Amino acid sequence: MPDFTPRVFSGIQPSGGLTLGNYLGAMKRFVQMQDEASHETIYCMVDLHAITVWQDPARLHAATRELCAGFIACGIDPEKSILFNQSRVPEHAQLGWLFSCVARMGWMQRMTQWKDKAGKNAQNASLGLFAYPALMAADILIYHATHVPVGEDQKQHLELTRDIAVKFNNDFGVDFFPITESVIEGAATRVMSLRDGSRKMSKSDPSDMSRINMTDDTDTIAAKIRKARTDPEPLPSDLKGLDERPEARNLVNIYAALADVSAEQVIADHAGQQFSTFKPSLADLAVAKLSPISAEMARLTADPAEIDRLLARGAQRARAVAEPVLKQAYEIVGMVGA
Numbered sequence: 001m002p003d004f005t006p007r008v009f010s011g012i013q014p015s016g017g018l019t020l021g022n023y024l025g026a027m028k029r030f031v032q033m034q035d036e037a038s039h040e041t042i043y044c045m046v047d048l049h050a051i052t053v054w055q056d057p058a059r060l061h062a063a064t065r066e067l068c069a070g071f072i073a074c075g076i077d078p079e080k081s082i083l084f085n086q087s088r089v090p091e092h093a094q095l096g097w098l099f100s101c102v103a104r105m106g107w108m109q110r111m112t113q114w115k116d117k118a119g120k121n122a123q124n125a126s127l128g129l130f131a132y133p134a135l136m137a138a139d140i141l142i143y144h145a146t147h148v149p150v151g152e153d154q155k156q157h158l159e160l161t162r163d164i165a166v167k168f169n170n171d172f173g174v175d176f177f178p179i180t181e182s183v184i185e186g187a188a189t190r191v192m193s194l195r196d197g198s199r200k201m202s203k204s205d206p207s208d209m210s211r212i213n214m215t216d217d218t219d220t221i222a223a224k225i226r227k228a229r230t231d232p233e234p235l236p237s238d239l240k241g242l243d244e245r246p247e248a249r250n251l252v253n254i255y256a257a258l259a260d261v262s263a264e265q266v267i268a269d270h271a272g273q274q275f276s277t278f279k280p281s282l283a284d285l286a287v288a289k290l291s292p293i294s295a296e297m298a299r300l301t302a303d304p305a306e307i308d309r310l311l312a313r314g315a316q317r318a319r320a321v322a323e324p325v326l327k328q329a330y331e332i333v334g335m336v337g338a
């Protein structure tokens with residue numbers, strides 16, 4: 001394998017508001033990786049992915065700008081990182097097509113997210129939803145990205161990205177695409193619903209009480225934590241004691257990720273506490289960490305012209321990296337005029 005420049009890529013769908021799951025599972029890590037400076041960082045609002053299920057056009061437009069504000073409010077610096085929306089860089093879709101011809105139907109059919117999202121009505125799901133992981137592989141590999149920070153739910157898609165890179169390299173006898181590593185780290189790589197400890201916190205859950213939105217105000221955050229489902233037992237004295245208690249485990253993980261400490265540390269500090277005591281501490285912590293972000297998001301969202309300027313500039317920088325990679329991929333595949 002040739003040496004690839006260390007480069008980080010990740011994306012978030014503008015298919016609804018940012019949730020605490022996105023923040024703790026992905027965004028916090030994006031910011032850390034940006035600030036480590038040992039690699040370039042490229043972050044994307046993946047609007048082409050969002051439309052694999054129906055999106056109201058006006059809402060999608062607004063949600064993309066709001067997500068851009070969310071990235072910046074959480075600490076992404078559009079000078080340090082390349083920050084842009086996917087549809088502005090056509091090379092994603094172009095490489096996505098090549099990968100649709102590399103990936104196999106069977107690989108796609110095994111994707112648990114496809115099975116969950118298409119459900120029993122697969123015949124009526126969009127072709128885009130089925131092909132989604134090939135576009136995701138293109139998002140990453142069009143930049144020759146070496147590291148991809150994500151939450152746990154994206155692990156299988158990243159394994160498929162590696163499979164696509166390996167098959168492309170083998171099929172054409174090249175060492176062209178890197179074998180990307182996923183970065184799934186931290187205390188909250190899978191934040192669960194506040195209403196049901198067996199489901200992940202998601203922007204598409206019909207119940208707003210199941211999630212904390214990054215735009216929620218102080219009272220809403222506190223109320224959602226107060227009403228979060230738990231069990232009647234106090235917090236145990238070690239982590240093992242949370243094994244069969246998914247709701248309790250979730251709140252401990254959220255606390256740990258917000259406080260930047262380990263789950264062990266949270267248990268050591270709060271062992272024996274009832275939820276009537278622990279929940280208010282968690283609510284105070286969440287409000288302290290999240291309200292500056294939501295205030296900054298509101299401030300930035302109020303200036304859409306500035307957001308559009310930043311996104312246009314980000315797309316220009318992204319294209320400068322993507323264009324030559326697509327050209328070489330086309331040459332490898334045998335396209336005339338590439």
Ligand code: TYM
Nearest residue numbers: 010011012013021022025026136139150151189190191201
């Ligand atoms: P999306 O938009 O669903 O989520 C964005 C990021 O947030 C993480 N995440 C969570 N982490 C922990 N707990 C949760 N409850 C939770 N919910 C979401 C996700 O793991 C993700 O890291 N397919 C991707 C978007 C994408 C992408 C890419 C990611 C498209 N192309 C290329 C990386 C690289 C998705 O739907 O993420």
